Amino acid sequence: MIGRNILVFVIISIIINTSNATTYMYILAQEWVGSVCKVEPSCPFMGHYDGQRWNLHGLWPNTQLTSSCGSIQYCRTDPYDSSKIYQKTKDLLDVVWNGLYSDTETFRGYEWEKHGTCYPGEVSQNYFFQTAGGLAQKYNYYEILAKAGIYPDNTRQLFENDIRNAFAQVLGSNVKITFSCFKDQVTGKYLLGQLKICFDESLQIRTCNCKLNDEEIDLEKQLNYSQYQAQPLVSCGSVFYYPEL
Template sequence: MSFARASIGLIALAASVSASIKTCSNNNTLSCHSSSKAGTCCYNYPGGALLQTQFWDTDPVSGPTDSWTIHGLWPDNCDGTYESNCDESRAYTNITEILKAQDRTDLLSYMEDYWVDINGDSESFWEHEWGKHGTCVNTIKPSCYSNYSPQEEVGDFFQKTVDLFKGLDTYKALSDAGITPDESKTYTLSEIHGKLNQAWYFFNVRGNAITGKYQAADTLTKASCPSSGIKYVPKSN
């Protein structure tokens, strides 16, 4: 699938994280920038690159007409490969109930608007994203918490993904560059990168995936895109 990438600066987002997650010092090595072959609660490995991915769904339409929607937060092995479904024992199938039990109703409400499944089954979509990708983020394993409460890391994962998404307004960034949805207008590759149905933002992280500092990184994948005739169609019925 084609993708678009935008470069942004250092990100340090305040999030509603669990108080019991272990803290990391300010001089942690940036992920993907060490010869170490081991992960710790303060060093993301092997999934050292984290991708915040977004959708622009038009057939059928999902999410607000003036916003992209969340796909997920994916750990990448710093080379375009990735692990998946890393801990079947934590592949929970009750994300909504977990978030409600953690009193994250505001988060859940936001997800219902901006993290939506194209077929209308958002719960299954969230379960898939957590089981396939969330369980592979080594810095949010239960052992990385003090006084750990079961499933605590699940809420932190979804909160962090939403917080990153809120700071990466793809619709506005494109609009500010004069690139807006249109049924007939096309763009060249020099204007935008890829067919606009998905955007991937690549980061390395200094510290753990929840409280660490995210730094924009170059793309780890290559897309085969036409040089012109690229469409960005509006969401409509």
């Protein structure tokens, strides 16, 4: 009987520990430069941007808890130091990750300290940026949209299914993405601004199914809106545009 009780205790402990185990979802967020530079008239920090890709905003580790998205930020003290990043990684970043409306190095440092420090395993700065840059190269949002015949066009009206179907052709029909827009304060048009795809802990594509309640949405806006962003991102509405550069 004692042996059975011990076995039951062990099984229960395993179940509890498993249910409380932290799992991660990584969010790869990229911004469309044409939209950013429409709502933020001066885009001086273009770096080596070639116009054939979206600009990397960040790779964000999020814990997946039952009640919320479990957004995690500033997890450990490890100040950004560009000398810790290999030249090969820097060359990649110069193509995929520019500041646009803020100093590029400052922006990358901000993203590292806010999100990179939350990458599990306390990875190095070079590993984080190499991983983020590699994913941005592999999942080129400009090319994914182009394969579906969607190119920057100031006059073409787009609808939600246009974007979802374009990414479904590449990621799979069961994978959901999320995207949002800037609202042009002059024309009132919604401009496709940021798009996110998500990965599991093995960096395999998964659905972005993390949903916030209203209170958490307000908190997320407060936490994530900063000088390293143009105007606040909003829902794209029923019709939106993918503006030219």
